[in-house]
Amino acid sequence: KAGVTQTPRYLIKTRGQQVTLSCSPISGHRSVSWYQQTPGQGLQFLFEYFSETQRNKGNFPGRFSGRQFSNSRSEMNVSTLELGDSALYLCASSLMSGRETQYFGPGTRLLVL
Amino acid sequence: AQSVTQLDSQVPVFEEAPVELRCNYSSSVSVYLFWYVQYPNQGLQLLLKYLSGSTLVKGINGFEAEFNKSQTSFHLRKPSVHISDTAEYFCAVKGSQGNLIFGKGTKLSVKP
Numbered sequence: 001k002a003g004v005t006q007t008p009r010y011l012i013k014t015r016g017q018q019v020t021l022s023c024s025p026i027s028g029h030r031s032v033s034w035y036q037q038t039p040g041q042g043l044q045f046l047f048e049y050f051s052e053t054q055r056n057k058g059n060f061p062g063r064f065s066g067r068q069f070s071n072s073r074s075e076m077n078v079s080t081l082e083l084g085d086s087a088l089y090l091c092a093s094s095l096m097s098g099r100e101t102q103y104f105g106p107g108t109r110l111l112v113l
Numbered sequence: 114a115q116s117v118t119q120l121d122s123q124v125p126v127f128e129e130a131p132v133e134l135r136c137n138y139s140s141s142v143s144v145y146l147f148w149y150v151q152y153p154n155q156g157l158q159l160l161l162k163y164l165s166g167s168t169l170v171k172g173i174n175g176f177e178a179e180f181n182k183s184q185t186s187f188h189l190r191k192p193s194v195h196i197s198d199t200a201e202y203f204c205a206v207k208g209s210q211g212n213l214i215f216g217k218g219t220k221l222s223v224k225p
Binding site: 004006033035042043045048055056058090092097098099100101102103104105106107109 | 145147149154155156157158159162164203205207208210211212213214215216217218
């Protein structure tokens with residue numbers, strides 16, 4: 001079974017631009033969660049989507065948003081990029097929401113100049 | 114609030130030596146605990162998990178961890194490490210909303 005895939009793997013943007021990242025979960029998995037990883041703050045939870053609905057949200061500004069499609073694929077969008085948004089963005093999928101084990105993709109590395 | 118503390122940010126060890134990576138958690142709800150490994154420029158790979166049952170959990174690549182409720186710990190161990198085990202290791206607890214709460218990570222460096 002294929003793992004979690006994320007595209008693109010690397011991205012360079014400038015301040016003020018917006019960016020969209022994509023995540024395809026493991027086949028059959030219906031929950032997708034997004035995490036941001038930075039050297040300073042470590043791994044932080046952004047949000048979780050299940051059945052096309054946002055189930056849970058971390059403590060990030062409204063510039064960070066996401067959505068999930070009927071095939072469980074998810075996108076995450078960051079508007080008005082700031083230098084501090086430079087990070088590795090990781091997507092994780094699980095069968096259901098809640099206590100299920102999460103499996104991670106390779107991540108998208110975003111550099112904001 | 115739930116939290117995870119990884120007591121060592123870096124652990125250097127020689128090849129074939131045993132290693133223990135320490136993790137303590139704080140949680141007021143049922144505890145689901147995980148260890149993930151991250152190799153350079155990669156995502157997180159699940160090493161092992163504790164959901165319930167036996168407190169000694171075996172994972173991939175020869176790693177194991179022991180859940181200790183009284184000490185609120187979930188330390189990761191391997192009896193003999195290899196160069197290929199060099200990576201960053203993250204301990205995590207499931208939050209009450211289902212999201213993972215991670216520790217700051219421990220960088221394991223295995224030297225020949």
